[in-house]
Amino acid sequence: MMSKLICYKLRKRFGRRLAVDDVSLSIESGNVVGILGPNGAGKTTIFNMILGLVIPDSGHIFKDAKEITNTPVYLRARNGITYLAQEPSIFTGLSVEDNLRLVLENFDHSKTDVNSKIRELLSKFGLLSFAKQRAELLSGGEKRRLEIARMMTLSPDFLLLDEPFGGVDPMTVKEIQKIILNLKNNGLGIIITDHSVDRIVETVNEIYVIHKGKILAHDAPDKVLNDPEVIRNFLGE
Template sequence: MALLKCVDLTKKYGKRIVVNKASLYVKSGEIVGLLGPNGAGKTTLFSMILGLVIPNFGSIHIDDVELTHVPVFRRALMGITYLPQETSVFNGLTVGENLEIVFENLKVPMEERIKRVRKLLKDFGIFKLRDQRASLLSGGEKRRLELARMMTLNPKFILLDEPFSGIDPLTVKDIQRMILKLKSENIGIIVTDHSVSEIEKIVDRLYVIHKGEILAQGLPYEVLSNPKVIDNYIGRELLSDISKDKVDEEL
């Protein structure tokens, strides 16, 4: 079992502290949610984990290996992948080519490349779309393709930045099922969103970040019942809508 751990991460721009001593962890086969309003520090925290931003203080580890100053591409090779909120498909390529190009860059032999592309297209329900231009896909179909493309790298940990943004409710459920499937394959997942109801359904644990600091952490219902979280983030009027059940049997 692998462990991705962040300890006391701090990022300052001039005198402004954007993230202040934030600590979190995620294990293999676990989904962790990171909730917070816009400007709370979620994106900066993700950027530090990915290596896009270097912290002023604190450290990042996979197991006993420190990654704090390891470049982005090496972190990817060590198993950290990222799905941004904005669509990242190659619109000028077909669905199949979006996956093939990754394997080509990884110098995967042709026979294995064809086999793995075919499997990923089937796993993520886009095999019938393999010859279609990515630019013609719906928002949900693009999300499926992006998830499939991440899996070309055999990740240990996946960071998902608002994966339910811009897609319809039915497709949200499909994406939730796919995320749960990735969990069952022993991948550790950190997912961020501003929608309490969508993220609460699939996570094992929650962190809430507010003004750059971790406000609360723990099991979903415990965190969302925390008075500090209610007062500073979700609001008391939303508490009654939060289910104690993590996910329906149908999900």
């Protein structure tokens, strides 16, 4: 079923600094949207408002027909909005399968259903052979795959990825890009924040460039990257 996430005229001030100024954006199922901008541009604040970590001073956020502007993080997760942090968040002392079990057992599933779901997700993300292994022994790319598999235990509609390519080697970047495209093809909507154009442009359908708290440009990647204002204010000559 098609799902849509809409942010309308979001505004947020921290003291005297206006971090986000009347930003509107949207994403539908099966699309990948990039939010680009230099450090301090406001993209992280926008990201956190979508998640519910920061409440906007004004504006609205909707998932489908339901307003979620003031909905807490855990309820947004139950409503299909999940998040992958920039820093690794797996439980390194647990086995790979127990990282998933820890989440699934919080829901009303039978033991058989839990085991079946774990096997399904580990197989889907190429981790089945590591099921009994301690998570700390995984490579960087394998840990990222486990984090995404754990998010998928919630059966989300939208995934928010905060600089998912940060701190990983080029092979892992390619691996994560492939996972994102597979998730997109399975109907998920994905929002990625980054400050690096090269790593994000191959993966997204559209880009929002944030500059001084406002949307500087919004379009398909090739058009955004050739926008004179984007070149002048973000990419450089």
